[in-house]
Amino acid sequence: MANRDLRDTVDIALVVPLSGPAGMFGPSTEACAELALDDINAAGGILDRRVRLHPVDAGAPLPVLAARVEEMVGRGLVDGVVGWHLSNARKVITPQTAGRVPYVYTTFYEGGENSDGVYMVGETPEQQLFPALRWMRAELGVRRWCVIGNDYVWPRETARATIEFAAKTDIDVVGSAFVPLGGRDFTAALDLIRDSPAHGVLLLMVGADGAAFNRAFAAAGLDERRVRLSMMIAEDVLLAGGPGSTHGLFTASGFFESVVSRESMDFGSRYTARFGSNAPALNNIGESCYEGLLLFASLARQAGSLNLRAIENTASHVTYHGPRGEVRVRGTHTTQPVYVAGADLLRFEVRAELTA
Secondary structure, eight states: OOOGGGOSEEEEEEEEOSSSTTGGGHHHHHHHHHHHHHHHHHTTOBTTBEEEEEEEETTSOHHHHHHHHHHHHHTTOOSEEEEOOOHHHHHHHHHHHTTTSOEEEOSOOOSOOOOTTEEEOSOOTTTTHHHHHHHHHHHHOOOEEEEEEESSHHHHHHHHHHHHHHTTSSOEEEEEEEEOTTOOOOHHHHHHHHHSOOSEEEEEOOHHHHHHHHHHHHHTTGGGTOEEEESSOOHHHHHHHOGGGOTTEEEEESOOTTOOSHHHHHHHHHHHHHHOTTSOOOOHHHHHHHHHHHHHHHHHHHHTSOOHHHHHHHGGGOEEEETTEEEEEETTEEEOOEEEEEEETTEEEEEEEEOO
């Protein structure tokens, strides 16, 4: 077993999707993580040690992913785990990290994660989805919704939470359908939408699956009278779906390149300078990995240690500045502004800042 204390580096497993339906997010997550690595090491690293990243494919079969993380943590090859990946991946990673090494999960998710040593960058429905639904009700008059998602934990749990939320408002969820990850038969989902009184479609689909559904949705003419609110989408999904699939498409997130702030614009310009004009599309999903590594570094620096108990005792004092502006830790989650944005062909334009 490697002795973490004897290394002159801090080694982090970067768990991001390099294959599967979410694989299109891999290039942007890796690029943003590389930029974070540059910035952290330029500032002296973590605890005066240079940081190294070790990519792990979050799109691998879940038993393979679990075994890989267990090997890296169990053998002392890494000091922590950071990454954007689906909730089903998180569910097999936490048993390998809990009580052993810090784990920063950067994905917006269904909420409720409380494993020992896990910190979250991503927004929960209370911070992101529910304010977006309220905004679309107030600004666009969208009251009735169909939920269409992939068939795994995040869409299922988010749909359940949305129904509970809607029951306390004048918003209605009038139907739902779930498609297997990687599935391309959207017939039942499209028929459900067409036959329903829904004004909007809450889309809880992943990457390439979401792009394929958006093309099918537009081809069926369903975008003429209904809007979509997609909660796992970025500019690379818009590119994959094509401009004809983006009419009436909205999302919500803590970061968009179109946010007019000094921090956001500086991040965008440095990203372009670092990776060039042919870089992977800069988006909220990739940027979350930058945030996750900054959070990991900030937690360790505040604690003066990578020890979980030391981090736990000082996490509430952690504040840092990144592309999203000032970020604070509250409990095990970060807090930052959240925005709703609408697709303008192949780009998201911010419409408003949301209030949780």
